[in-house]
Amino acid sequence: MNPDDSTAVFFQSVSKSFGAKEVLHEVSFNVAAGEALCILGRSGTGKSVTLKLIIALLRPDAGKIWIEQDEITTLKTEELSRVRRKIGFLFQDAALFDSFTLYENLSLPLARLTSKSQEEIDSMVVKVLREVGLAADKKTMPSQLSGGMRKRAGLARALVLEPKILLADEPVSGLDRITASEIDELLLQQKTERQTTLIMVTHDVHGARRVGDRFVVFDHGHLVAYGTAAEVESSDNETARQLISLSS
Amino acid sequence: MTNAIEFVGDVSVFSLRAIADLFRPPFEAEQFWIQLAEIGSRSVPLIVASGFALGAVMTLHTRSTLVTFGATAEIPTVQSLGFFIEIGPLVAGLLMAGRVGSGIGAVLANLRVTEQIDAIESLSIDSFKFLVVPRVLACVIALPLLTLIMDFSGLVAGFVAEYAASGISWHLYIERAFASLDWANFVPPTLKTAVFGFIIGAVSSYFGYTTSEGAQGVGKAATNSVVLCSLLIIVSDVVLVQCIAVAFPRTAL
Ligand SMILES: Nc1ncnc2c1ncn2[C@@H]1O[C@H](COP(=O)(O)OP(=O)(O)OP(=O)(O)O)[C@@H](O)[C@H]1O
Ligand SMILES: [Mg+2]
Helix, strand or coil: CCCCCCEEEEEEEEEEEECCEEEEEEEEEEEECCCEEEEEECCCCCHHHHHHHHCCCCCCCEEEEEECCEEHHHCCHHHHHHHHCCEEEECCCCCCCCCCCHHHHHHHHHHHHCCCCHHHHHHHHHHHHHHCCCHHHCCCCHHHCCHHHHHHHHHHHHHCCCCCEEEEECCCCCCCHHHHHHHHHHHHHHHHHHCCEEEEECCCHHHHHHHCCEEEEEECCEEEEEECHHHHHCCCCHHHHHHHCCCC | CHHHHHHHHHHHHHHHHHHHHHCCCCCCHHHHHHHHHHHCHHHHHHHHHHHHHHHHHHHHHHHHHHHHHCCHHHHHHHHHHHHHHHHHHHHHHHHHHHHHHHHHHHHHHHHHHCCHHHHHHHCCCCHHHHHHHHHHHHHHHHHHHHHHHHHHHHHHHHHHHHHHHHCCCHHHHHHHHHHCCCHHHCHHHHHHHHHHHHHHHHHHHHHHHCCCCCHHHHHHHHHHHHHHHHHHHHHHHHHHHHHHHHHCHHHCC
């Protein structure tokens, strides 16, 4: 089965193991363009692995993954680059380039992947840094940033190319509530104003419910619940109900 | 045993990829200059200091031997031949295996474990070309240059030591040093260090780039790089010396 035009990301029976350890077992889900999907699950259940599969940093052992109309598990390097251009990725630990300043971290992708002039690059970098509240730290090295600042800088780098699909691995972990809610707002704004498809891993139920349209819950490598917040709340899986419940 | 064969295969494929990617655009010129400065210029103090110390020590030793034969006039010749043919290239290679090999191994391994290599890939940048190729090329080019610096430092130190002992003039020292040195025993040994440079760049990049362990993988990559680079440099030196002797028979002393 091929996905239809409205599909942004489509997993079909994807399995992934590391050695003898099976991390994902025949996982299938579909994310429509412009939709926000939140991935919930306990630690070590393969959430980050799922995001890395989407951007093809990892390859599945079985199953197929579509990004829009491209089945990426068989793509060659050049075609993969084309697909990756559509995707922005915030890593769980930000993964900033530690030999570059914050400004250079953001200008590198613009300089490499677009034909923008230096002035345009400057203004875009400043704009995105302002959005995440780091405009004053342009010249700072990543090692001098706090954990929460690194997270926001990583988000800025993921956003700077204006991706159609944004993958965010725990965008608000380690942030205070006020900053976290600002980041949620920013993500929501990406979705409503730019129609960005959003796939985010999070442990913050409040933020997830505010931003997410649909939810998937992983447990022991299996997808145990999938649907709207209300659907997951009434799922027959105990873990899923606990993870989505606000009273925790 | 199969593990060892697999390992040799992996390292070879990795090295060949570095050569092949060197000729495929896009070329990472900016990264290359950064690495050349890091690997080349920053190694100069170490090379000069070592060359100096070694040059002085060698003169002291050869002097005490040659004095008994009344052949002290040969000291500059022995010094220059020794340095240009073997000491300069080999010692420069081993020193760089230590300084640069461990550095490249640790840096690339750190980029790997902190997911920075993944981040580069996620931005559609070829991380191998961006990180590995410029480092390998910088090593290949830096090594012969550093070897020359080592040779001349050794020669200058040799002069200083000899001047202290016999008051020989700089002019006479240089004349004697270069009297029996010909291009064939100067150029091939210097150029063979490009091979050492390739070994250092490729092997240490391999350990760093392919590490799959966490923080302890960084230390391991650095140590493994130095050990294997040093070993391969010595082994390849034996082979290269033979090759040079066959290609330039006059240099076989
Ligand atoms: N490159 C890898 N090599 C080997 N095992 C891996 C690798 N990446 C992930 N794993 C394993 O896969 C499992 C899932 O990892 P993953 O990072 O996806 O967890 P997670 O759901 O994101 O957890 P957390 O909420 O703690 O971030 C873990 O048990 C981890 O050890
Ligand atoms: Mg994770």
